[in-house]
Amino acid sequence: MRAIKRRKAESRAKDLCRYTVQGVTCRLGKRCGYTHDIDAYRKSKPSDIKGSPCVFVNASSKKCPFGVRCRFESSHAKLTKMKSEHQVEFAVNLLDDSMQKRLRKNEYPFPRSDSELRAANLELKCLSFAQKAKVDRRKGYLGASEPGGAHKREHGTRLSFKHKIYVAPLTTVGNLPFRRICTDLGADITVSEMAMASNLLKGDRKEWALLRRHPSEKCFGIQVCGGYPDLMSRCAELIDNEISCDFIDVNMGCPIDGVCAKGAGSSLMRDTDRLKNVVRTMTGVSSTPVTIKLRMGYFDDPSRYVAHDIIPRAKKWGAFAATLHGRTREQRYSRLADWSYIHRCADVAVANDLPLIGNGDVYTYEDYNAQVADSKLATCMIGRGAIIKPWLMTEIKEQRHWDISASERLEFFKTFCRYGLEHWGSDSMGVEKTRRYLLEWMSYTHRYVPIGLLERNVVSKLHLRPMRYIGRSDLETKLASDKLEDWLDLSEICGLGKPDSSFKFVPKHASNSYTKESADAAATWADEGEENG
Ligand SMILES: Cc1cc2nc3c(=O)[nH]c(=O)nc-3n(C[C@H](O)[C@H](O)[C@H](O)COP(=O)(O)O)c2cc1C
Numbered sequence: 041m042r043a044i045k046r047r048k049a050e051s052r053a054k055d056l057c058r059y060t061v062q063g064v065t066c067r068l069g070k071r072c073g074y075t076h077d078i079d080a081y082r083k084s085k086p087s088d089i090k091g092s093p094c095v096f097v098n099a100s101s102k103k104c105p106f107g108v109r110c111r112f113e114s115s116h117a118k119l120t121k122m123k124s125e126h127q128v129e130f131a132v133n134l135l136d137d138s139m140q141k142r143l144r145k146n147e148y149p150f151p152r153s154d155s156e157l158r159a160a161n162l163e164l165k166c167l168s169f170a171q172k173a174k175v176d177r178r179k180g181y182l183g184a185s186e187p188g189g190a191h192k193r194e195h196g197t198r199l200s201f202k203h204k205i206y207v208a209p210l211t212t213v214g215n216l217p218f219r220r221i222c223t224d225l226g227a228d229i230t231v232s233e234m235a236m237a238s239n240l241l242k243g244d245r246k247e248w249a250l251l252r253r254h255p256s257e258k259c260f261g262i263q264v265c266g267g268y269p270d271l272m273s274r275c276a277e278l279i280d281n282e283i284s285c286d287f288i289d290v291n292m293g294c295p296i297d298g299v300c301a302k303g304a305g306s307s308l309m310r311d312t313d314r315l316k317n318v319v320r321t322m323t324g325v326s327s328t329p330v331t332i333k334l335r336m337g338y339f340d341d342p343s344r345y346v347a348h349d350i351i352p353r354a355k356k357w358g359a360f361a362a363t364l365h366g367r368t369r370e371q372r373y374s375r376l377a378d379w380s381y382i383h384r385c386a387d388v389a390v391a392n393d394l395p396l397i398g399n400g401d402v403y404t405y406e407d408y409n410a411q412v413a414d415s416k417l418a419t420c421m422i423g424r425g426a427i428i429k430p431w432l433m434t435e436i437k438e439q440r441h442w443d444i445s446a447s448e449r450l451e452f453f454k455t456f457c458r459y460g461l462e463h464w465g466s467d468s469m470g471v472e473k474t475r476r477y478l479l480e481w482m483s484y485t486h487r488y489v490p491i492g493l494l495e496r497n498v499v500s501k502l503h504l505r506p507m508r509y510i511g512r513s514d515l516e517t518k519l520a521s522d523k524l525e526d527w528l529d530l531s532e533i534c535g536l537g538k539p540d541s542s543f544k545f546v547p548k549h550a551s552n553s554y555t556k557e558s559a560d561a562a563a564t565w566a567d568e569g570e571e572n573g
């Protein structure tokens with residue numbers, strides 16, 4: 041432990057302080073863990089990445105915020121003289137220092153949540169007794185308060201899911217640069233990766249980073265996860281006050297043990313009373329519409345499915361819409377989603393005036409049509425289909441198959457890298473983050489089998505497995521590889537240079553997390569999709 045800390049401190053000491061980069065004197069002086077000596081920094085800085093220009097230097101702001109730290113620094117001088125074809129548009133929903141401090145010290149007031157809880161006779165348990173007493177003494181917040189329900193505005197006139205192309209919340213893969221690719225390709229609605237309500241309320245920077253929204257995300261939701269009304273209503277009040285978004289989605293489907301153990305995610309499906317209190321208090325404090333994302337139930341036994349019972353009541357609790365993933369928690373990703381159950385729920389949803397969004401295994405525009413046309417669903421939400429082939433959005437919009445070429449696919453990766461450097465930064469840290477998220481994405485995309493090969497019968501159904509076919513070009517074959525060396529080669533071709541020698545990578549879904557089975561299930565989708573016509 042100590043050795044790791046020491047190594048980290050040593051590598052920090054060689055890295056340049058961010059204030060020095062901006063030409064400002066660092067307030068921390070000698071106590072700052074980073075160096076303020078530009079010349080010394082230059083000596084240890086890894087060499088510049090050649091081949092692509094810095095993403096920040098453009099016609100409008102001719103200055104790269106990463107300055108000397110930028111790994112594309114040598115292009116700065118040249119670029120300021122030319123007009124760039126793209127402009128950087130910065131994301132919103134940042135956490136500033138003063139907000140972080142207020143949250144950490146419990147100085148942020150939640151009057152609507154407090155009164156909503158009191159009205160429903162629910163306790164505030166997410167603060168300790170000591171914290172509550174301190175907060176109350178200092179400001180008299182708890183108990184003084186704005187009425188909850190009265191805050192509700194007539195919402196919903198602008199927000200609509202009807203026949204919209206809606207990309208699912210996707211932890212790790214559904215980051216901001218990826219969502220930009222989706223909107224470029226036709227997605228109408230995007231949503232953040234799942235953020236834990238408790239961490240948002242603590243002012244945790246990593247969690248707040250999940251809330252960032254790019255200006256191209258025209259209709260954007262924040263997905264939050266938490267199991268109790270006090271926590272979730274505070275979180276809704278915070279987001280409603282501080283965050284730019286069009287809706288707040290409550291995660292009621294996450295199967296991860298650690299999340300369920302906290303009473304959150306799909307474990308809410310086991311306790312519909314608590315689920316009701318979560319939704320009612322959230323909608324009571326928030327003028328931003330609140331939506332819920334359900335599974336069919338927690339248990340695999342069909343007699344214990346609960347979604348059909350929750351959906352008709354959700355409208356009364358104030359929910360604006362619901363999404364239903366046609367699987368249970370126990371089932372995770374085994375078997376295909378149960379669309380006949382989803383359609384049954386759509387009938388009750390329509391009868392109760394609640395838009396219902398169906399979700400599960402939509403991989404072609406025909407899948408989308410089959411579920412949405414002549415149905416009572418508002419639309420389908422698209423998860424792995426968007427990851428594996430983001431041009432699915434275009435296919436749905438334009439109602440056609442797109443036999444995409446390998447170079448077109450490579451272009452999406454290149455664009456992702458540009459968006460990634462804009463988002464995570466063009467210094468070493470940003471380059472490596474961009475690379476990691478690119479590799480996470482590739483751990484799904486290599487499973488794509490080009491439709492042209494299917495049509496030509498170059499691969500038979502039995503062989504629809506990664507790396508069992510030879511592409512129509514070397515690049516197409518490389519894109520189908522499941523080998524890390526090939527993915528790293530691709531990341532180099534996309535302008536990220538080579539990783540340093542200590543670089544290690546294990547895809548998230550191969551280690552733990554949300555998607556252990558989902559990736560394997562996705563690997564077989566093509567066979568199943570074909571069989572289902
Ligand atoms: C990589 C990955 C990450 C996911 N992260 C989330 C998440 O953060 N929140 C959530 O509600 N669902 C999450 N899901 C579930 C999807 O939103 C979706 O409900 C599920 O994958 C079924 O849709 P699909 O068959 O179109 O993939 C995730 C799924 C995958 C594959």
Ligand SMILES: [Zn+2]
Binds near residue numbers: 058060067073074075
């Ligand atoms: Zn400093």
Ligand SMILES: [Zn+2]
Binds near residue numbers: 095096105
């Ligand atoms: Zn730069």
